[in-house]
Each structure stands twice: as C-alpha cells, then as structure tokens.
Amino acid sequence: MEFTPDRSAKKPIYKQIAEYIEKEISSGEFSPDTRLPSERALAKKLNVNRSTVVAAYNELESIGLVERKIGSGTHINTDIWGISHKRIPNWGRYVEDGSFLPNLPLVQKIRTETQKNALINLASGELAPDLFPVDQFRSILIKQPFSGHLGYDHPHGNEMLRETISNHLYNYKNICVRPESILITSGAQQALHLIVQCLLKPGDTIAIENPSYAYSLPLFQSAGLRILSLPIDRYGVNPYSIIELQRKHRIRMLFLNPDHQNPTGTKLSINRRKRILELSSEYGIPIIEDDPYSLTSFNGDIGPCLKSMDENGNVVYISSLSKIVASGLRIGWIIGPQKVIERLADAKQQVDFGHSVFPQWIANEFLGSPHFDLHISLLRKHLKERRDLIISALLNLSEVETDFIVPEGGIHLWCKLNEQIDEYKLLDASMKKGVAFVPGSIFGSEKGSIRFSFGRGEKHLIEEGIYRFASALKSSGSG
Template sequence: MEWKPNFNEKKPVYKQIAEYIELKISTGDYLAGSKLPSERALAKELKVNRSTIIAAYEELRAAGIVTRREGSGTHVSADIWGLSHQRTPNWNRYVEYGSFLPNDPLARRIRKETQEKNIINFATGELSADLFPSSYFQQLLAEKPFDGYLGYDHPQGNLSLRETIVSHVREFKKVETSASSVLITSGAQQALHLIVQCLLKPGDAVAIEDPSYSFSLPLFQSAGLRTFLLPVDEHGVKPEDILSLYQKHRIRMVFLNPDFQNPTGTVLHLERRKEILELSSLYGIPIIEDDPYSLTSFTGKINPTLKSMDENGNVLYITSLTKIVASGLRIGWIIGPDTVIERLADAKQQIDFGHSIFPQWVAEQFLSSDSFSSHIVSLRNELKRKRDLLVASLKEQIGSKVRFHVPEGGIHLWVKLTEDIDENKLLEAAIKHGVAFVPGRLLGSEKGWMRFTFARPEAETIQEGIDRFAQALYLFD
C-alpha cells in the first residue's frame, strides 16, 4: 500500500484510514465480500497502533460498509451495492465536512456546563433575568393585546420599528439615518454573519481587535477570510496599526467595538476615532462598528459613535437590544447605505423570510415608550452595583493574584492572572467548584487572561462565586 496517513493533519489518523479504505471500495480495488487486511498487518504496514486500525474499521462498520466477525476478520459488505443492504449515512463525517465551522470545543463545553443550576455563571455574556424589563412587558401584553398582521413583513423589518429606531438612534446616539437605511436582524451576531457572507469573499483580509468577541467567532474562518489582529490597549486600537495592516495585507474591512469593548471594557479614545475615520476615508476601508454597550455608561455620558462622526458613509453600524433589554427578544439592527442594506435584506430573506413580527412589535412598543429611558437608568445602576461587588470580592479574596482595569460601563471584567497558571486548567477546577468564566484564549492571543461577566449572575451570588473561584485558584499554589 503506497498511501500513508498524514500525521500532521488535524483530522484523526483513524478517520483518514477509514476514508482511504472506503475510497478503495468505491473504486473496486476492494470487492464486495472480500476480506480486508488484518488489524495487525495493516497497522504494521501503515506504521500505526493496532487500536487505530480497530477504530477505522469500526467507523466503516458503523456506516454499513464492512462487516466484522470475531475469528473471521473484517470483510467488505457482501451486499454493499445491493437492494437488501441498508446503509446508514456516516453522519459524523457529514458533521465534520460542513463548510460552516462549529464553535470552539471549549466554548461548547462552557455553554453546556453553565446550563447546570449549581453553577454560578460569570461566563455567559447576557443580562440576568432580574435585569429584564419583564414587568413592562407583562403590563404591555395585558393592556394592549397584539392585533397586528402575522404574515411575512417587509424584508428589512417592520416599518414602524425601523422608524422608531431612526428616532431612537437620533436621540441616544446622535446618528442621523432613515428607515430605508435600517435592517432588523436576529441580534448583532446575525448582522455580522450577513456582512461577512454578503460583502466579502474567500481570501479577503479583515482586521479584528485582539482581544475581542470576534476572535471567538468561527464565521470568519467558515467564510475563508484571513483575519489579522489589532492589539487593544487602555485607549482601544491604534490607528497606525490599521494603516500597517492595510499596507501589508490590503485589509478589506475593520471590525471594531469602540465602547466598553468586549472583553476589555476599554473605550476607544476620541482622537483615535477621528484618525480611524480619516484612514477609512483615505483608503476606502469599511468600518464595522459593533455597539452593544454604549448606553450602559455608568456615568450616563455616551461617547460619540463612529457612525455619528461618519461624514462619508464608511461605517456600517450594528447594535441590538440583547445587552440592554433582553437577549431572548433577538432584536438587532444594521444601519448603512441603502444599497448595502438592500443586499443584506435579500440575504436575510433567503435565510428566514424576514424577522418575526411579534418581537418586533414588542421592541417598537418599548423603544417608543417613556419606560425605555427609566429602564436604562435602572440598568446602569444595577450593572454598576454588580461590577462593584465583583471588584470588591476579587480584591478581598484573591488580591495580588489578579489585576484588572475597572470598566465604566458594559458587562465584562477582563482579568489577568499574575502567576503562570493555565487558565484552561483553572476553568476545569472552577467548574468542579461550581463556578464558570471564559478563559482568555477564546477571546485573544495572549495567555493568562479571563473574562468575568458581572451582568449574568444574580447580585447575591457574586461574592459566593468568587469564593468558589478562589478555592479553585488556590489549588495551583
């Protein structure tokens, strides 16, 4: 056998072997009913462990391609091309071969563990249920039952909601736009997905912050994009780094989270905002501004968004109600040039025929009510209280073992371990103690960082959560 498995490939060796044997069967090199090489003989020939061959043969057996009987070896199914033999699709192979990549295994593990009731959850980037404006929604549904049309709505989203958003962003974000320039999406993540799929092509270079939420998203890799990192310091990304990446790689798009950035909590300095917009205009580089947190500013001061400063239409602006109202509403929106919005709306219609009308109605009622402003004030106060509880608990129970920048808004605390401890192993220990966080490697390239989301746990559980984390941390002394 001239073929040999590639030990440097990410795909497990046993799967490579199973696929090669299946190919040999399909081309007639191994005939129906014929006996395949013994496990020992094939292992010796391919220079692998016998257990690897056993796993490969078992993969083929599960797919109905071979039969295995103790004492008689492994045979190609005698009726592999016949009508009587029923083959089961190799679903594992289909799952692995899809072009849309899965989330990182560690991210999937965290999501699974945080479903457990005994876990104090500093990992999930959302509000706790007590921060939702549930009483308003209950009152709304009691006093004003929904009587709207439940069919397909406009591809860009409900017109009343889009008009309300125009007024909302003018009042709170100083952004001037029109309903035709707004697309309603299923949260900010769908907005990012639509932009990547519709406005870029495989091989394009894009710049993302390091660390950032975008770092954790496989959608860039699924689309075949080349991602380049922009280091984030205490004032955000540096304009000169964007220029350098453009000169070296001709980046086609820059993704930024300027206010209370996820995960660092930093704010992009005003002068840097101006310089970045100048670069964007000079070189024609689109800026994707993701703004989930600016309204959470604990001081009440809202920085000018890049979109509000954009005089040339270079910024696509994304925001949502996920981080400030309720994640389950799945209401987000994109603001941009009409031609871009129409292109993205066409793609969204192909995916889901437009957004569900009921959550759009709820969102429109809430955004246009006086209750929205009072909710934001209450949210800021509660988030600040939770932040202070988290900071105080870390200082009291862990002290010099960690350091961090205290954010003035948002929902995340970016924490640096001052000792050389593997944050992935620390997570495993923490989960055993009943608490979860996000290891920094999911969000950035540097080691030894962790993200604690203070919005997700109930306020009364924060101190207990850090106590559990401290018990896990001290195991590494």
C-alpha cells in the same frame, strides 16, 4: 494495503484509516466480500494501537460498509450496492466537510456546562434573568393587545419598528438615519454574518481588535477571510496600528467595538475615533461598528458613536436589544448606505423570509414607551453594583493577583493574572469548584488573561464565584 497515516494531521488516525478504506471500496479496489486485515495485523502494519484499528472498523461497520463475522474477521459487505441492504450515510464525514465551521470546542464546552450544571455563571455574555424587563413586557401584553398582521413583513423589517429605532438612535446616540436605511436582524450575530457573506469574499483581509469577541466567531474563517489583529490598550485601538497594517496589506474592512469593548471593557478615546474616521476616508476602508453596550454607560455618558461622527458614510453600524433588554428577544439592526441595506435585506430574505412579527411588535412597543428609559436607568445601576461586587471580591483575595481596567459600562471585566498559568486547566478546576469564566485566548490574546462577565452572574453569587475561582487557582498549583 498501501497506506500510511499522517501523524501531523489534526484528523484522528482512526478516521484516516476509515476514510482510506471507504475510498478504496468506492473506487472498486476493495471488492465485496474482501477480507480486511485482522485488527492486530493492521495495527502492527500501520504502527498504531489496536484500539485505533478497532475504532476505524467500528465506524465502517456503523455505515454498513463492513461486516464483523465471528471467527472469520472483518469483511467488505457483500451487498453494499444491492437492494436488500440499506447503507447509512457517513454523517461524520458530512459534518466535518461542511464549509461553515463549528464553534471552538472550548466555547461549546462552556456553553454546555453552564446550561446543564448549577455553575455560578461568570462566562456567558448576557444579562441575568432578574435584569430582564419582564414586568414591563407583561404590562404591554395586557394593556396593548397585538393588532398586527401575520403575513410576511417588509424585507427590511417592520416599518413601525424601524421608525421607532430611527427616533431612538437620534434621541440616545445622535445618529440621524432614515427608516429605509435600517435592516432588522436576529441580533447582532446575524448582522455580522450577513455583512461577511454579502460584502466580502474569500481571501479578503480584515482587521479586528485584539483581544476581541470576533476571534471567537468561526464565521470569518468559514468565509475564507484573512484576519489581522489590532492591539488594544486602555484607550482602545491605536490608529497607528491601522496605518502599519495598511502599509503591508490591503485592508478591506475594519471591525470595531468602540464602547465598553468585549472582552476588555475599554472605551475608544474621542481623539482616536476622529483619527480612525480620517484614516477610513483616506484609505477608503469601511468600518463595521458593533455597539451593543454604549447605553449601559454607568454615568449616563453615551458615545459619541463612530456612526454619529461619520460625515462620509464610511461606517456601517450594528446594535441590538440583546445586551440591554433581553437576549432571547433576538432584535438587532444594521444601519448603512441604502444600497448596502438592500443587498443585506435580499440575503436575509433568502435565509428566513424576514423577521418574526411578534418580537418586532413587542420591541416596538417597549422601545417607544417610557418603560425603556426607566429600564435603562435601573440596568445601569444594577450592572454597576455587580461590577463593584466582582472588583471588591478580587481585591479582597490576596492570593489572586490580577491587573484589570475598571470598566465604565458593559458587562465584562478583563483580568490579567500576574503569573504563568494554564488557563484551560484553571477553567477545568474552576468548573469542578462550581464557577465558569472564559479563558482569554478564546479572544485571541496571549495566555494568562481571563474574562469575567458580571451581567449574567446573579448578584448574591458573584462574590462566592470569585472565592471559588481563587480556590481553583490555588488548587491548580498557580496560586
């Protein structure tokens, strides 16, 4: 067996061994009934642990390529291509070879642990159940029975909902848009996916904020894009960073979250907004404005959004009801030039034949009713109370020394610890104490930062969550 495992590769060695043997079987180099080296002999030849070879042989046996015979070792299956034996596809290979990348393992772990365990959840970027407008939805369902049709809707989404969104955007954000320039999506996540898949190609260079929620999304890497980072300070992205990147690279698209940014909570200053729009026009770089949080502004001051300042049609605007009404409603929208909306709508039709009629119906009823304005007012009040609780808890703990910018809206608090720390070990220790957060490096920043989300944490548990975090920090040897 002429094979040497690549110890520098990310792929586990046992998988490398299994794939090599599978390749040799497929090519005919290993004929049926060939006896493979014993586990001990192959481990010695490849200079690996015997358990590594055992794992490789187990994987080959699970897909029907080899048989383990007591007393005679491991053999290539004699009936691989016959009718009496059913081969099992190597699903592990298929899973690994797919072009759409999975979430980062740490992201998967946080999601799994917060769902199955009774953790105080300061990690998830969503609203707590007690902040959902459940009573208002119930009232709508009782007083206004569904009267829509149940067939496929317009490719852009329900016409009445798009008209309501058009009025909503004008009244709340001073954005003038016609319904035909709006596409309803399954939240902002699908909107981003459609933009990446339809408007960019592998090898294109994009620029995103650093830190940024976008760093945690594999969709950019899956699309083969080159990602450049724009550092953030307390006033958001510095326009000079865009100039410097453009001098060295040809930026094809700029992704920004200007209001109460995720994860830092910062708000892009007015002067910087104006300058970035000027640079967009000067260089011909389209801007994707992701705006999930501007309505949560605690003092009620909204925007101005980049889209409301856009005089040349350079901004494609994304927003949703996920962070201000209910994440499970799955109602988002994209605003852009009509030809762009037509292209994205065609792609969405290929994926799901348009959005479900029921969420669109109830979103239209709620968004166009007095319930919405009252809900937003209460939401701002409750989110500000939660923000104040988490800040007060951090300030009252002398053993937790952090720097943070007090957010004026949104649901996130970005903390920089004032000492060196392994944030992944700290997360493990915190979960054992019963509280979850998100390590900063998930968002592309340097180590030593963490994101607390106060929107998801239940109000009476936020302070306890910070105490548990402090206990984990101390027990992990960093406090």
